[in-house]
Amino acid sequence: MAPTLGYLSLWLSLFFSILQFLISLKNKKLKLINISVHGLLISSLISFFLLMFSYIISDFSILNVFQNSHTTKPLIYKIAGVWGNHEGSMLLWILVLTIFNYFIFKLHNEKNSIFILKALETQALITMGFILFTIFTSNPFERIFPPQENGLGFNPILQDPALAIHPPLLYVGYVGFSAAFSIGIATLTSNEKVPWYNYMKPFVVTAWTFLTIGIALGAVWAYYELGWGGWWFWDPVENASFMPWLLGTALLHSLIVVEKKQSLQTWVLLLSILTFLLSVVGTFLVRSGILTSVHTFALDPSRGMYILAFTFLLATYSLILFGTKSKKYFNNNYFAFFSREGSILINNILIVVVCSTVFLGTIYPLLVETFTSNKISVGEPYYNSTAVLIMIPAILIMGVGPILSWNREEKSKTLKKIFPSVLLTSVMTLLAFSIYQTYSLVGVIGIILSFWIISNNLVLLLKKKAGHSGGMILAHLGIGLLILGITGSSVWQEEKIIRMAINSETKIKEYNIIFKEISEIKGPNYIALRGNFLVYDDSKNIVTKLKPENRFYPVKNNFTTEASIHTNLFRDLYIVLGEGNFKDGWVVKIYYNPLVVWIWIGALVIFLGGIVSTAKNLKKLKSSQ
C-alpha cells in the first residue's frame, strides 16, 4: 500500500511542478500558483515520508528497502537509510527543492508579483527535471516479487550518527543554491525593479551555512571512521561539495557589495548561476558513478547521461541568458584596492581561482583517460601545491578586509588600524612555537594566518561601535580556529605504529599507554573485538581508558575499525586496533593529534555565525516587505 501511494505521490509532484511551470509562464492566476506550490510541497513530503515509513517497518517488497536495509538495523539507521542510497537521496533532493520553492513563493506580494512568478517558473523547471529523473531512472518505490524475508543490509561503514545527518544538511546547501539560481534567472529575464539581491541573500546564507556544517560532519566522520587520523582527502566527492561551498562563499560576500554599493551586480548574477550549476555537476559526478571513489556506490550509465544532458541544458540556457541579458546590470563602479569592497573583490577572484583549480583537478583525470591512452591520478599533493597555496593570500586579506572602510582607505590609517592585531598575532605565534618547539614553514604560515584572523576579529568584537555584523565576526573567527586546528594536526601530529602484547606498555609524548586486555563484545548488528588501553600521564595519573574496536557485520560480511579517541582542547589521543593474536600481540596505531578539536569548534562557530546572519537577513527582509 505505502509504496503504491508513495509512487503515486511522486507522479502527483510531477503534475504539480508542471502545473506551476505552465501557470507561472503565463503568470496569471495566483490561486492556481498557490495550489501548485502547496500541492508540490505536500506531495513530495508524502512520498518522502512514505519511503521512510517503508524503511521503518522494513517493507522488503520494495527493492530499495530490500537492498539497503535489514531488520536488525537500529531505528536511526533505518531512517537514515532513506537517503543513504541513490534513489532515496534523489527523493530528498526533490523534497528540499520543493521546500525552497515554497519559501520563494512566500516572498510574493503585490509589488514583486511578476518577478517572483519568474523565479517560481525556473524553480518548477528544475524540480520537474529532478522528478522526471527520479521516476524514470531511479524509482525508489520499485517493487520486488516475491517480497523478501529480510534485506541485504547497509554498508556498515556508513552506519554512524554523523553520517546519518550529513546528507540532509549537505542537500539543504546544494539545493538551497537552486533558489539563488531561480532568483538570478528571474532578475535577468524580468524588467521589474525589485530588490532582487535582498531576496537572494537569505537563501544564499542559509544554503552556505548548511553546506558548511554538512561538509564538516563528513570530515568528522572520516576522522574517526576511516582510522588513520585524517579528515580531508581531496577525494572527488569531497571536492564536489567543496566547489559549491567556495563559489557560495564568493557569492555571499559580493552580495554584500551589491547591497551597500549597488556594484558587482552582473558578477553576483553570474556567481548565482555558476554556484548552482556546480551543485548539479557535483551531483552528476557523485551519482553517475563516473568517479571511482570511496563514496560512489552506484554505476549506471543511463543515470549519468540524463544528469549530464540536464546539466548541459541548464548551463546552456542560463549562460546564454546571462550573456544576452546581463548588460543592463553592468555599471562602471570601479573601486580601489584599499577598501572593504576592494578586499571583497580580490578575495572573490582568489576564491574563483581556487575553485577552478579544484575543478580542474577533479575532472582532469577523466579528461586524460577519455582522450589519451594514459591514466593519471590527482591527489592531495597536487592540491597542496596549487589550491592551498592560492588560499594563503586570500586568508591574509580576509583578516584585514572587515577592518577597512568602504570606498577608500588611507594607507597610513590602515597601518594604525591593524597594529593591535599584528601585535597580538606576533605574541600568539611566539607562544604557540614556544609550546610546540618544532618549526616548519607550513607550521609557521598556518599559525600566523590563524592568529591573524582570530586577533583581527577579536579586535572587531571589542570595537562594537563600528557596526560590524555579529554573524560575520563569528564566522570569520571560526575560520581562524579552523586553520589553527588544521595546522596543529597536520604539522605536529605524532604517530606510533607498534605491535603490542597484552599488558605491554608504550609511550607517546607525555603519555604512557598500557594495553590491558582484549575482549569480544556483541553490538546490535555486529560483533567486535575491543581492546582496552589505559592511558597515564607523566605523573602516573590515569587520564582515560581507550577502547578501539574491530567490528564485524555478519549481514554484509564486512569489517570496520572504530577508532577510540580522547579529546581535550590541546590534543586528541587516537588509537586504532589492527590485526593480531595473543601470541604475537596486536598491531596498534596511536596518534597524538594536536589541536584537532579546534577544527570542529571552528566549523561549529562558522555554522553559528551563519545562523546569526541568516536570522538577521530574514528579519531585514521581513521589515522591508
Next chain:
Amino acid sequence: MTTYKILLTNILLFILSVSLVFLVTNNSNSVEPDEILQDQKQEFRARNISKNIRCMVCQNESIDESSAPLAKDLRILIRSKIKEGKKDEEIYKFLTDRYGDFILLKPPFKLSTLALWVLPFLFLIIGVLIVLFHNKKSKKIHYL
C-alpha cells in the same frame, strides 16, 4: 521462539566471534610495525614516498594509508629499494615505469598535464590583472 532456537543463535554467534579473531587478520590498517625500518631517516623517506604513491586497487588512497595487500607489497618494495641505497627519484622512476603515471598522486609535469599545472597560475595572473585594472580605473575616477 524455542529455547532450541536461542541456543542455536548463540552457538552461531560464538562461532562467528571465534572466527572473528582469525578473520580480523584481513583488516590490518596501513603501515605495520614489521615493515618499519630501523634507520629513522630511511623510514622517514619511505613514509614520504608512500604518501605520494597511489594504492592502485583502492579509491583515492595513498599506499601509506591503505590496508590493501598490494599497498603493503609496495611499501615493502620501497623500503627494500631504500635499503639498497636507491635515491628517491630512482624509486619513483621504477614505480612509474612499472605502473604508469596513474600511481603518482602528484601528476608529473608533462605535455598531457600541462593545462593541469599551468592553468591555476594562469587564472591567478588573470585575476591579479583584473584587480589592478579595477584599481587603476578607480583612481582615474577619483582624480577627475
